[in-house]
Amino acid sequence: MEIKKNGLLLLVRTSIVIVVVALGIWAEKEFIGRQNGSSSQIKQETESKKTQKEESKFPKQVIGVKGLSFSRISDREIQLYWSDQWNPYVQEYQIERCPAGTSDWESVGAVIPDQIQNSDVISWTDTWADTSQFQYEYRVNVKVSDSEKYDGQDGESILVSNLLICIDPGHYGGRNAVQTGIAYTEGDFTLQLAKKLAQKLQEEYGVSTILTRETADISLGGFTNYELDSAHISLRGEFAKGTDLFLSLHTNANQEGVNGYGTVEQPISINKPILILNKMACQDDKALGIANAVGKHLAQSSYQLGIASVEGFDKVKTETQIRNWTDAYNDQLNVWGTICRRMDLNEDYYGVLRGSVNVGVPGMIIEHGFHTVPEIRQMAEEGKLEECWAEADAIGIAEGYRLMSKAKTEER
Ligand SMILES: [Zn+2]
Incomplete structure (x- = not known):
């Protein structure tokens, strides 16, 4: 049984790495594109109007965690996984959960990206008080490093049960x-x-x-x-x-x-x-x-x-x-x-x-x-x-x- 579980975990991890690489390439292009656009724009504008026009022409970049997944460790423990797709624009990842079907989100943990070694995939473990059957909704929100440039949005949620x-x-x-x-x-x-x-x-x-x-x-x-x-x-x-x-x-x-x-x-x-x-x-x-x-x-x-x-x-x-x-x-x-x-x-x-x-x-x-x-x-x-x-x-x-x-x- 252990071999099968490990195999499953490896599969999940491999899939996550593929998603991360794809997102990484996309995010990189997106970022470079904005930088180029910004510098060519600056040349055409007078100093006095620059700040105001940049603000309106280049809205804040939206940042939110997508592709969250989980693996069940035991009947009272799960591990969440997501890619560090927005590093270095994220100051902190904030983990929230609510009982499925409600909107009673509560903060249950936080991860600071800079502290992560080998940070392609971030994992975070939640341990529940008891083993009775439950189902939660989880999401990872972001606290951005520069709120002038980035707009941190709620992450996409997933359902998680201990069954x-x-x-x-x-x-x-x-x-x-x-x-x-x-x-x-x-x-x-x-x-x-x-x-x-x-x-x-x-x-x-x-x-x-x-x-x-x-x-x-x-x-x-x-x-x-x-x-x-x-x-x-x-x-x-x-x-x-x-x-x-x-x-x-x-x-x-x-x-x-x-x-x-x-x-x-x-x-x-x-x-x-x-x-x-x-x-x-x-x-x-x-x-x-x-x-x-x-x-x-x-x-x-x-x-x-x-x-x-x-x-x-x-x-x-x-x-x-x-x-x-x-x-x-x-x-x-x-x-x-x-x-x-x-x-x-x-x-x-x-x-x-x-x-x-x-x-x-x-x-x-x-x-x-x-x-x-x-x-x-x-x-x-x-x-x-x-x-x-x-x-x-x-x-x-x-x-x-x-x-x-x-x-x-x-x-x-
Ligand atoms: Zn049969």
Whole structure:
């Protein structure tokens, strides 16, 4: 897990450096351009009018911090990053935060650029009083070195929460392939879906994620691909240790030749989202809320895309209402999707779900829809499906956790 986290951090840092270099070149040109314009102008003007005209012709240069990002260190600590893009015009960077959805900005720290060694990227750590779930909005404002020349503006804000979600892109590259008619591979699609979801959670809600795999291949605890899809599958769920939620992303299939259609020639009326919860999630109000919201948004999304015959989703209020998963329900036409559990004696039937229980994390398998429906495979091939389903997942997760979205804060 450490290697993956470090890898992610390195990626974030590399991206920041690229942004910094680009901004640096731009800022340099901008500055030189203004200087040249200013000196040629001076020659044409009389001494008495000079100051007044310069003032009106060359307004103050606007300075504000853009491209702020963060990484989650722990459930009570985050690190903010931004490029030292306006050095030396900045005397001090001022860090502010407010609870998401409010405008109650408070100053929480300051950084003086001159004190920074190797100052391409500035980082600043915030530590919170406790570990309860929260979401803040952060921004970095600037105190300019010369207020006659520069106009310091509020920095662009980002949302930051202390939530950490483990996403498991189901199977591995090349696994569960349909070769009849429109080709499709579940193990390839789930990776694209997982990456989209991780990106949306981070950018729209400030939620951090770790993935059980970021490439076609998966490797955990000395095992790889097929071993982690069979005898050692519970390691995928155990990877969620220390996170708030485990999500295993899948697309569904049915029994052979069911409903009087070919196995992979099923009608869209078989399609519905099914969420299979582990025994911890079944007893966890927050996990139930997330599953209800994700299911609702997936059902709506598929209906609007024209790949489902029903728009509703059977929500579950309490553990006792949770349906036991069966093949008959899974394959039934024209029924709403819902939340299920699948037990084997007193344990979760699915190894991934047992794994997350082993490490004390509520978890669920999200069966987004049926890849045995040709129209769904077609839409996946066109690249439209992963965007819509990842959006439905992200909105559902945010609803379940009652998170504010970036779009909402920008309306303010
Ligand atoms: Zn699957």
